[in-house]
Amino acid sequence: MLRVLIVGAGLTGSLCACLLRRALQNQVHITVWDKSRGTGGRMTTRRAEDSVGADIGAQYISATEFYRKEHHSLYSELLSAGVFVPMSCPVEGLRQKDDSLNYVSPNGMGHIVKHFLQQSEAEVQLLRHVTCLSRRGAFWEVEFSEGRSEAFDAVVLTMPVPQILQLLGDVPECLSEQQGALLAQVQYSSRFALVVSFAKDSSLDIPYGVKYVSDSPIVRYMSVEHQKRSKDLSSLGPSLVVHTSVSFGAAHLESPLDQVQPIIFEEVQRLLPQLPEPISMKAHKWRFSQVLTSVPGCPGHMTALEKPLMLLGGDAFTHSNFDGCVESALSVTRELTQRLSR
Structure with missing residues (x-):
């Protein structure tokens, strides 16, 4: 063999x-x-004991009509198995081709x-x-x-x-x-991801599931995990995932995480001042985030x-x-x- x-x-x-x-x-x-x-x-997908698990890398799948046909068997397999489903949450600030459909994995x-x-x-x-x-x-x-x-x-x-x-x-x-x-x-871009977890019964009071941020030098993307995946919060607390901009990632690539994390969270608080006190947060460095030049x-x-x-x-x-x-x-x-x- x-x-x-x-x-x-x-x-x-x-x-x-x-x-x-x-x-x-x-x-x-x-x-x-x-x-x-x-x-x-x-x-x-990073697991958490008391809150919704968080996707710290890829967030969802955006498939053009061409690739939905080209890779039809794989899409059908994953949809039939419930591994991913069409994403139904509101998305703010997304620039997307008209023929694209978004899919998200309910379990991450x-x-x-x-x-x-x-x-x-x-x-x-x-x-x-x-x-x-x-x-x-x-x-x-x-x-x-x-x-x-x-x-x-x-x-x-x-x-x-x-x-x-x-x-x-x-x-x-x-x-x-x-x-x-x-x-x-x-060549690759570099980014940081920050997962912010909240206690059960916390309300984040955020109307969207996913948002692309255009008015921040630090934060580029935010996801309310249970709303992105349409998950029930009856037994878990909500989680917020934040991805930084490419320029911030490049500028702080060699900085220790314990120095970068509070900078990102301070900006999150500026963007979302209504957030309750989190029970935990953890930053992750993606040195090789996305391919810029293949x-x-x-x-x-x-x-x-x-x-x-x-x-x-x-x-x-x-x-x-x-x-x-x-x-x-x-x-x-x-x-x-x-x-x-x-």
Whole structure:
């Protein structure tokens, strides 16, 4: 049985695992590693004990008519399973194409990733920070943060491009000069997310579910989580998610979170002076938030080496949204299936 390692338990990695399982079934053993404590990547949903969980990365899916048709089977699958539903809450300040429809996951965006991982029957291992990949004949020896290693027939890297370029071992030698030049052009925006949680029975007195803010140098986006997802608050308190502007993220990228958090919250209080006293708040830094410049030509994936096989994928090879990740996962899976079934 062929052993395939997918590095990154975000949307691209989880969908790759799912599609590969459906294509090759019991011909492959699929392993997914992620350096974080949970799955989701930039679709992470942070859980809270006494308040609604919060989407700290991707907030909802905005699908054009083209991609609703192009990716019809996946949209139908997720809708039928209740993994996501049409978003019904009011949205303020949204500039959207006329043919786009918005979808939200009732249990948080991270549930989409969990769905694909469950379908994949992959062996998921967390807190595995890949540091080095070395060629060992027909295999890849992959080292992770604890200094241990495992061998795989094929490896798929779906983490942000700058993290791929920092890997030790044989990865730099596998990339051609042209490939290295293409990867060097990839650029990301950086942002902070702030989750503010409130006690049960608190009223936020906010009329919208989602708002894009245009009159603040710090805050760009706000979401009232239960209103965004149309969730009942009978047993939980409300949560507010705030995303900062790109310019604020860039200016404070190297600042400690405990210094940045009060700056963001002070601005939130200015924008929403009616807010009750929160019971908790936590900031998160997205060093690699959205892809600003993707790999030229948007090829879907890059083959770093054919034997042993190593593929690079993710939204940096397409475009930075749900359908971009789907396009990359489809591209990677086609290549994997073709080469591994020979």
